Amino acid sequence: xxxxxxxxxxxxxxxxxxxxxxxxxxxxxxxxxxxxxxxxxxxxxxxxxxxxxxxxxxxxxxxxxxxxxxxxxxxxxxxxxxxxxxxxxxxxxxxxxxxxxxxxxxxxxxxxxxxxxxxxxxxxxxxxxxxxxxxxxxxxxxxxxxxxxxxxxxxxxxxxxxxxxxxxxxxxxxxxxxxxxxxxxxxxxxxxxxx
DNA sequence: GATGCGATTCAC
DNA sequence: TGAATCGCATCA
Numbered sequence: 573x574x575x576x577x578x579x580x581x582x583x584x585x586x587x588x589x590x591x592x593x594x595x596x597x598x599x600x601x602x603x604x605x606x607x608x609x610x611x612x613x614x615x616x617x618x619x620x621x622x623x624x625x626x627x628x629x630x631x632x633x634x635x636x637x638x639x640x641x642x643x644x645x646x647x648x649x650x651x652x653x654x655x656x657x658x659x660x661x662x663x664x665x666x667x668x669x670x671x672x673x674x675x676x677x678x679x680x681x682x683x684x685x686x687x688x689x690x691x692x693x694x695x696x697x698x699x700x701x702x703x704x705x706x707x708x709x710x711x712x713x714x715x716x717x718x719x720x721x722x723x724x725x726x727x728x729x730x731x732x733x734x735x736x737x738x739x740x741x742x743x744x745x746x747x748x749x750x751x752x753x754x755x756x757x758x759x760x761x762x763x764x765x766x767x
Numbered sequence: 768g769a770t771g772c773g774a775t776t777c778a779c
Numbered sequence: 780t781g782a783a784t785c786g787c788a789t790c791a
Contacts, residue, residue, distance in 0.1 A: 621774070625789065649785030651775050668774060698775050739774050756777070
């Protein structure tokens with residue numbers, strides 16, 4: 573049973589707090605849903621790995637949209653990556669969704685992914701957008717209050733681990749990747765300690 | 768206008 | 780281990 577629904581207000585703390593607080597949450601998107609088992613935080617200020625560091629367009633996006641807005645972009649010219657905009661007194665940034673534990677709509681996920689194993693459906697930022705059919709049309713959308721999409725708080729039973737973010741070249745020292753401990757649905761094992 | 772680089776995934 | 784593939788930033 574999902575807990576209370578998340579609103580834009582839940583994305584007004586720091587990007588790190590928002591990311592950590594999302595682990596375990598139920599994510600629903602147009603008939604599919606999953607448990608959030610892996611996210612990363614990116615800070616608009618002082619984080620060289622964040623798009624805002626080198627992209628004026630990302631800075632314009634942050635300035636022009638409210639917290640809770642979807643930030644979706646094409647990576648490597650191949651994969652759509654899904655983020656949620658964070659904006660508040662503690663700073664702005666993004667939470668990148670990196671992996672889900674599939675819960676409902678599994679047949680559609682399997683069809684879109686052309687994979688059968690549950691662990692191969694949403695175990696990566698590009699995989700989960702393909703499984704849930706999240707594409708560029710979601711970019712800039714306020715989806716938290718929608719009837720078919722949204723997030724619901726849920727206890728991260730098992731605990732949360734913090735570890736370095738994946739696939740970045742800058743600011744590797746920051747442990748801003750948050751994973752549900754021992755989940756078999758992660759994009760990669762988490763080496764970090766309990767947090 | 769041309770060049771280089773990715774918050775990745777999958778096949779080889 | 781390397782190809783696929785393209786928007787955006789940077790430079791000429």
